[in-house]
Amino acid sequence: MHEFGIAESLLNTALETAARAEASKIEQVNLRIGLLAGVVEEALTFAFEALSEDTPAQGARLVIEPIPVTCYCETCAAFFEPPRGSYRCPTCQAPSRSVKSGRELQLISIEVS
Amino acid sequence: MCDHCGCSTPSSPHSHSHAHERAHTHSQDRGHHHHHDRDEERRTIALHQSLMAKNDRLAEQNRGFFKGRGTLALNIVSSPGSGKTAILEATLRALQDDYKMATIVGDLATDNDAARLRATGAPSIQITTGTVCHLDAHMIQHAIEDLGRAPLDLLFIENVGNLVCPAGFDLGEDVRVVVTSVTEGEDKPQKYPSIFQNADIVLVNKIDLAEAVGYDRKRALEILRNAAPGALILELSARTGAGLDAWYNLLRARIRAKVGTEARH
Ligand SMILES: Nc1nc2c(ncn2[C@@H]2O[C@H](COP(=O)(O)OP(=O)(O)OP(=O)(O)O)[C@@H](O)[C@H]2O)c(=O)[nH]1
Numbered sequence: 001m002h003e004f005g006i007a008e009s010l011l012n013t014a015l016e017t018a019a020r021a022e023a024s025k026i027e028q029v030n031l032r033i034g035l036l037a038g039v040v041e042e043a044l045t046f047a048f049e050a051l052s053e054d055t056p057a058q059g060a061r062l063v064i065e066p067i068p069v070t071c072y073c074e075t076c077a078a079f080f081e082p083p084r085g086s087y088r089c090p091t092c093q094a095p096s097r098s099v100k101s102g103r104e105l106q107l108i109s110i111e112v113s
Numbered sequence: 114m115c116d117h118c119g120c121s122t123p124s125s126p127h128s129h130s131h132a133h134e135r136a137h138t139h140s141q142d143r144g145h146h147h148h149h150d151r152d153e154e155r156r157t158i159a160l161h162q163s164l165m166a167k168n169d170r171l172a173e174q175n176r177g178f179f180k181g182r183g184t185l186a187l188n189i190v191s192s193p194g195s196g197k198t199a200i201l202e203a204t205l206r207a208l209q210d211d212y213k214m215a216t217i218v219g220d221l222a223t224d225n226d227a228a229r230l231r232a233t234g235a236p237s238i239q240i241t242t243g244t245v246c247h248l249d250a251h252m253i254q255h256a257i258e259d260l261g262r263a264p265l266d267l268l269f270i271e272n273v274g275n276l277v278c279p280a281g282f283d284l285g286e287d288v289r290v291v292v293t294s295v296t297e298g299e300d301k302p303q304k305y306p307s308i309f310q311n312a313d314i315v316l317v318n319k320i321d322l323a324e325a326v327g328y329d330r331k332r333a334l335e336i337l338r339n340a341a342p343g344a345l346i347l348e349l350s351a352r353t354g355a356g357l358d359a360w361y362n363l364l365r366a367r368i369r370a371k372v373g374t375e376a377r378h
């Protein structure tokens with residue numbers, strides 16, 4: 001359940017940002033989370049709801065944009081989206097070690113009022 | 114006390130209450146059209162920051178620390194019971210005349226693994242994580258302090274037995290080792306793609322049990338090569354010692370490579 005730790009860091013940043021902007025309420029939190037980040041959306045939402053109770057972020061909506069995994073094949077000089085569990089280039093079948101996206105855990109913005 | 118990370122510094126709760134007070138004054142000023150006002154006032158504050166930024170920063174500090182001391186640090190992850198501690202016990206005994214070694218062990222509740230590792234004669238720092246299912250760079254930073262200033266060639270960090278949560282937390286290690294065992298089923302790497310994808314070394318343990326559990330070696334290795342494209346794969350048994358020499362040789366080579374690189378700079 002490392003989602004709790006992530007939710008905590010998320011909440012702290014959101015609250016500090018809102019306070020600095022003199023906002024009274026956090027309405028929405030926009031995130032981008034890679035499919036390889038190992039984060040379960042439901043668990044993160046649950047943790048955020050629990051932690052944000054009685055704070056200006058109570059009731060805020062978490063909007064999560066999932067980021068697909070993309071790899072780069074050096075042989076083909078091309079990006080590709082690997083199927084789950086394999087990182088082979090669909091063109092040349094070479095395994096790619098270079099994951100260019102999919103591990104993101106980004107706080108994009110907060111919407112406040 | 115924590116000099117590096119400021120973890121004793123009180124932070125956010127204070128500012129929250131301020132924000133709250135301010136909020137109340139606002140809504141009183143504006144009277145009844147509470148809801149409408151709020152809609153109009155709604156605005157977006159762009160942040161674009163990684164939620165792992167703090168961990169990653171501390172991990173870089175750890176990496177610098179290891180580099181400065183010429184220590185090769187390994188982060189060892191696996192499902193519960195794959196044999197991390199058993200492999201480390203054997204390794205610490207086998208290499209004790211050649212290298213200065215220490216371990217840091219994460220465990221949810223007990224000190225058992227640290228005690229097993231300490232019995233080999235190598236110093237071992239226990240991190241009891243409680244409900245936290247992984248080690249993070251901050252915990253490692255404190256454990257390093259506890260290890261003191263003695264020279265150290267090899268630092269083994271046994272992570273909490275878990276294939277999900279440790280994946281996102283860089284500890285500042287040089288090498289990430291994933292241990293899996295023949296008793297876990299061949300498709301583990303497909304179920305936990307995040308942790309296998311960037312593994313440097315995969316140790317397939319308990320090969321002494323391969324026959325008994327009907328381990329499909331060919332299929333398992335194919336799945337592993339797909340899921341861990343950059344990893345060196347070694348099959349071994351901490352119980353019988355089969356395959357351990359290849360693992361030790363790999364460690365020797367990595368230490369030489371690291372010390373060599375540092376010497377040139
Ligand atoms: N047959 C066999 N058993 C093994 C081998 N390696 C470890 N074991 C056994 O597997 C069990 C778990 O081993 P540990 O070394 O405690 O595994 P671990 O990964 O450290 O476990 P956690 O720290 O609890 O996640 C113990 O009963 C070991 O004796 C092996 O190569 N062969």
Ligand SMILES: [Mg+2]
Nearest residue numbers: 197198226271
């Ligand atoms: Mg163990």
Ligand SMILES: [Zn+2]
Nearest residue numbers: 073076089092
């Ligand atoms: Zn290709």
